[in-house]
Amino acid sequence: MNIVTDEKRIDEILERGVISEDGILPTKEGLKEKLMSGEKLRFYMGADPTAAALHLGHAQNLILLEDFRKLGHEVIFLIGDFTSMIGDPTDKGAARVKQTKEQVEENFKGWVEQVKNILSFEDKENPVQVKHNSEWLGKLNFGDVLELASNFTVQQMLERDMFEKRMKEEKPIYVHEFMYPLMQGYDSVAMDVDVELCGTDQIFNALAGRTLLQKLKGKNKFVVAANLIADEKTGELMSKSTGTGVFLDLSSNDLYGAVMSVTDGMIKPLFIGCTKLSLGEIKDLDIKKNPRDAKMKLAFEIVKLFRSEKDASEAQEYFVKTIQNKEIPDEVEEAKTKSGAAITDFMVEFGLATSKGDARRKIEQGGVSIDGEKITDVNFVLTKEHDGKVVKVGKHNFRKIVF
């Protein structure tokens, strides 16, 4: 596969806005020059399988990775199965709980499935390569680790803002957490990469790799740091803890809905980071004037990109029907029960409530209905006449009663 050196395309990738202001290190010009040189480069991006699902924040980096792949460069998606057992201290107020090998295995199962539409693992000429860092990190012995560690000082490690923060808050910092940048750095050496893609929160770790590569191989690695997806106005990051994370293991309908419930300030960053629309098209959308329509377009584009156009249309239809018009959807998961079953037991059994008490509460608060009729009695019992009717809990949880 030939290396594409089309300046316009390279500029569009580097200028898109996904990459942070000074997110290309050491310099943007340097990287552009390298891309223009026609030399085949090796890119990589890593992610630790600490969660079962990837979210849109990862996705934006992966889309970027694919852009570079399409220019003809070698691209590696690194699964941090070894590093995730230690845990990256980034953005954590406390040390991450170590994960077992089983948990890690369990988590990255399905990752490829979640992103196969945006990353070409199956490309004949130049497929994305998948690697695991346990392959090399697991083989280092204590001496090797000491050797690596001797390239950095404790002061350098302590410069990381979150270590500083923890020092200030008198919270523990474990010795093995200092190893994290070393490990991520060694990934670069082991794979002998030219460019690493990461989020801005990962720059410290990525630079450790730059240092190591320089010292051990005399190689000049570039770091491309993508902006984290954040609300334009409030600066709030998209994250699970604030309830704004959009995960990629959701069904198409839920993925669409999850995008719809994102704050308005996230619309533009998501368009730029997680869709294929050109900057011109995004500009034409006039997000401010009609945020709802812009968001629907965004949700559509995202589902289309990660699933298919058909899924996107269906998800949109579902959304309009059940959420906007509050109708019962066409297809509802069936729940086989017995005549005489208490509604509370039914709810617990089919995941509509976490406990009987929770079920009772939801009924008392008016959150439960059958075919549109609100249930007010917590002792309500299902009978034959409810066969085929649909129980609704909250705004969008439905189950069809089947005997």
Added chain:
RNA sequence: GGGUAGGUGGCAGAGUGGUCAAAUGCAUCUGACUGUAAAUCAGACGUCUUCGGACUUCGGGGGUUCAAAUCCCUCCCUGCCCA
């Protein structure tokens, strides 16, 4: 090694013998309002319940007491200071 302060619900953080299933904030859930926005407001937020209450929870174990998150013993874990 010495000294000292701590370990509380998903998280942060109050509570030092009964009124504690444990304040408050965040997260979460339900409702209202909406664009399933956001913000806001109201309510809920251990399990079971015949709705009287019962049962399990405050690092682990043991003890004192009519009564323990709170007191004692012991073990485990962490911060800080000194060495």
